[in-house]
Amino acid sequence: MKIYVLVKEVPDTYGDRKLDLETGLADRAAGDVVLDEITERALEVALSYAGKNPDTEVVALSMAPETATASVRRALAIGAASAVHVADEELRGADLGLTAEALAAAIRRGEPDLVITGNLSTDGSGGVIPAMLAEHLGFAQATALSSVEIGADQITGTRAGDDGTQQVTATLPAVISITEALPDARFPNFKGIMAAKKKPLEVLSLADLGVSADPAAAPRTIMTTVSEKPPRAAGVKITDEGDAGAQLVEFLAQNRLV
């Protein structure tokens, strides 16, 4: 079985995250960048299966600026056998539609049986790339899975919603997205880090993929303005002088929270 895992480099949520107010894009120089944790978990789903099924090939795929090589190599250090990095300056500011088109073209070249993604990235938070990929590829899709079982010709999994859980099945080839309910990724060890330096890492441009970023080629979303979140206002501190309960109720009522 061949599994493609979609890994994305994002600004570290533990550090300062800023928008570049001129371009509206994440300011990558404002802090550290890391592999999005949800995509490391997606990688873990593939690697756990590969551990029990030795004829499995796990490929990490990322669309990111050229500077993201270290993040792509991290996926190799964790255990992917090879990686594909789609890097092209024309993709700067790519909307969800162009991203899905470029990623789908890269996946098509590899002809995988299964594509595993995170359900929502911590920076863009679009949450629709998995479904868009399935549509482009003509694959079945099962999204937001909190448990996954991979079989020879189908996947089964659980989707947890607010009102209950659903058991779903999709025949392969399929695109699945997973939630944070799945286990953390294994940590890359020294052997993995050294091995990653020699593993195949293919860098592809839009021309290689036959995809055009020209807005005339397909409808694209254009960001018209961007502004920073207003700073948080200071909270209200209630000192208990015997009437804290009443003050709390008044505060909640005033702010329409009850």
Ligand SMILES: Cc1cc2nc3c(=O)[nH]c(=O)nc-3n(C[C@H](O)[C@H](O)[C@H](O)COP(=O)(O)OP(=O)(O)OC[C@H]3O[C@@H](n4cnc5c(N)ncnc54)[C@H](O)[C@@H]3O)c2cc1C
């Ligand atoms: C030069 C360049 C600059 C970029 N700058 C930015 C930027 O500033 N901010 C930004 O958010 N994005 C940037 N991207 C990436 C791209 O535009 C976004 O990934 C895209 O819009 C997807 O949105 P999302 O993360 O909200 O998707 P979601 O639907 O929330 O993502 C769900 C899952 O899909 C997969 N996925 C999504 N995007 C990618 C990807 N690019 N590569 C691999 N897997 C992916 C992951 O598994 C993810 O967990 C850049 C890309 C390039 C090449």
